[in-house]
Amino acid sequence: MTFQLPQLPYEQDALEPHISKETLGFHHGKHHNAYVTNLNGLVEGTEFEGQSLEAIMQATAGKADKAGVFNNAAQIWNHTFYWHSMSPNGGGQPTGALADKIKADFGSFDAFVEEFKKAGATQFGSGWAWLVLNKDGKLEVTKTLNAECPLTDGKTPLLTMDVWEHAYYLDFQNRRPDYIATFLSSLVNWQFAAANYSAATAKAAE
Structure with missing residues (x-):
């Protein structure tokens, strides 16, 4: 199993004028995608291959010799969570x-x-x-x-x-x-x- 770049939960221009299509294009398509590519390369053939992001994060957090694996796994998780933390009709207050x-x-x-x-x-x-x-x-x-x-x-x-x-x-x-x-x-x-x-x-x- 290899990690895939998750789709945005909205179109790239859906957060305009607050967050531009250009920003989402770079942020999701370049930065987030790079973490996915990097992690797949880092875990291939290791004990982390086939594990979930959460399991990899828990196993590598705070370990200097596993910093590359942790950083890429956590950035995939964090970014995926961040996309869902925003909405085209966001703002206001919770209920x-x-x-x-x-x-x-x-x-x-x-x-x-x-x-x-x-x-x-x-x-x-x-x-x-x-x-x-x-x-x-x-x-x-x-x-x-x-x-x-x-x-x-x-x-x-x-x-x-x-x-x-x-x-x-x-x-x-x-x-x-x-x-x-x-x-x-x-x-x-x-x-x-x-x-x-x-x-x-x-x-x-x-």
Whole structure:
């Protein structure tokens, strides 16, 4: 079994004018695809061949001699999750159980927004901002460097925002805060986050 580049959940121009077709073409078709090609080459003939991305990530996280395998596997996972974290009709606020949980754990939706913006803006260099469900059942905003993913720390990702420069530079140049604000106001897919939260709470209740 070899890894394949997953299709975007929308057309390449579907996020315009916020994220351009050109950005998605490079980001998905070049960057994401390169991680797929690299990982297939790295795992061929090794103990990781035929394993899932999640299994590879868990087995290689924090191991310097397996950094190449981890970085490419995690970047495939992170990017696939990121595409679904956005929607052509995104933005606004969550509803239902996730909205209630955000209010309970952050104090208000606005407080969550400020924390998420801060995580994205203060991630030095390349990385990701996340909304996760901790093992203790509380929501948390966190950030990770480069290819790192909260999944390998036992946290359940609900939503992510890519803050590598290639995610926004063609559209926003060096204005990362503007990209972050646009992500939250016009792109974020709360239905995806809510579905992830529902699945995580159902699993915890088993």
